[in-house]
Amino acid sequence: MPMKAALAAGALVVAGGLVFWLASAPGTLPAEALAGLEDGDAARGERVFWAGGCASCHAAEDAEGEARLRLGGGLRLETPFGDFVAPNISPHADGIGGWSDEAFANAMLRGVSPDGRHYYPSFPYTSYARMRPQDVVDLHAFMQTLPAVEGETDGHALGFPYAFRRGIGLWKRLNMHPGPVVALGDGDEAVARGRYLVEGPGHCGECHTPRDGFGGLDLANWLAGAAAAEGDGVVPNITPSEDGLAGWSAADIAYYLESGFTPSFDTVGGAMVAVQENMAELPAEDRQAIAAYLKAIPGRPDGHRPAP
Template sequence: MGWAGKLAGAALACGAVGLAAFWLLTEPRRLAAETIAELGAGDATRGERIFWAGGCVSCHARPGAEGDARLELAGGLKLATAFGTFTAPNISTDPQDGIGGWSMQDFANAMMRGVAPDGSHLYPSFPYTSYVRMEPADVGDLYAYMRTLPAISGRSPDHELSFPFNVRRGLGLWKLLFLSDEPVIALPGDATETQLLGRYLVEGPGHCGECHTPRGIIGGPDKSRWLSGAVAAEEGEGVVPNITSGEGGIGSWSEADIASYLETGFTPEFDSVGGSMADVQRNMARLRPEDREAIAAYLKTIPPHPNGYPARAPSGG
């Protein structure tokens, strides 16, 4: 065999090894058996609290839904990003168009590993990078509560993604970088139970960092600037605010101010909540007072950061 043939053979061999390595590294990884056992039987009463903490209606209710219609989780909300447009799916109990046919194990793998029942990767527009930090029993309770909600027919449109973002298998590499159940903020050993609960609610089911933390070029959260604010949309001048004590943040707010804002929607200056946060605040108002107080206590422990979004030019001429 000549040198050209040997070179071609070597290239083919390297390609085969590379493909095999890619396939192994991107394999969807499901929950371990011991974690599945911790899901428990599920308690719908407890699960309702987790449902509101997780803000499920904010993405999965029909856009503009009010009142009891917010519990009709038909999906349809479109999320425009640099990678394409994601559409929130139907997660009602409809067995064909929703998730009514999912087992608790299916649900937990989606929530905590971003893996669909068919074994494919889910896109991180679904915030499993936060839900991975949830207690399995809370996931089981959430599943039990969601089983009590109405079945709504009708599938949401597919995501609108171009190559290579439409190749789900590649998300396995993304998960290796960004899917971790470790806390973002290491609280001191003498942290109070209130602060620890707040960390759990903010970093886990509340997934506050998904919107309030800036992201890198491949869409992963920049945890070194945790909760420092971010660009809200690829077009326009919308921003998600800095909720640390850094310049531009909420350092002047007391814990009582934060808890009151989450309950009432009014800032210490008596401005009212607006934008997409208005819907989030309505969810937070459904929590226990001690939950809102815990969130406030945790936020006051966050290291201060300057605004995590580019400075905006002043308006006017």
């Protein structure tokens, strides 16, 4: 009898391990996902690049001017889960040189590396998953025109269980939501464009939305502000509530994204400096669309307040 019990327990362990392995497997794009797309257009891709904020993490800290296009990585993000290091994504062999459109799209839209491993969600693919494949291919075309930067970055420094990368597959099942976050009417083209930019390439929710204990976004409190990923600070509420942007007009928001000045003539600070500099590179209609969306979404109380 003890032998049968041991065999049964062993079979359960094996079966559980098999289920975990299958459920956590990296999922790549279907073969037809990129079929029928136009060849990547670098001019269109530059617009996607600034909307996506690639330079904020992958350029050197405090880079200015043309240096913002040298994407050698190295920025270290210290979080409760461990330290994440932004990789080299320049078109050098140490970065993404030689990647196909398919490999690049799988990284952006599925969070899967060319060698079939899960990326950690410090790379905001949960937002990029909402991007249109054509925009991703155009972005790839633009990034191939940037300076090739030699050198690999340090790896992430994570403890157990976060160093076990395969478990990210289960996390993705709970947190990959490629559809729109906010249901809005389809009549306003500017709001629709703003939703795409904010929820997709702009990945604003990655900082401005609170997270659960496993690092997943609390979408019920979308853009309501959050504890900062690093340190003891907070990221502000940017919903149109009294705790957020109720006192800002759409024109105020668009001007802030262009100039860095608030309605009270304060200036942008902290990590938002790099974001604002990226937004300033966009056409005015994109900044106006972002502003229109932020005024159209539901207002929420601050999401970084401790629960009563």
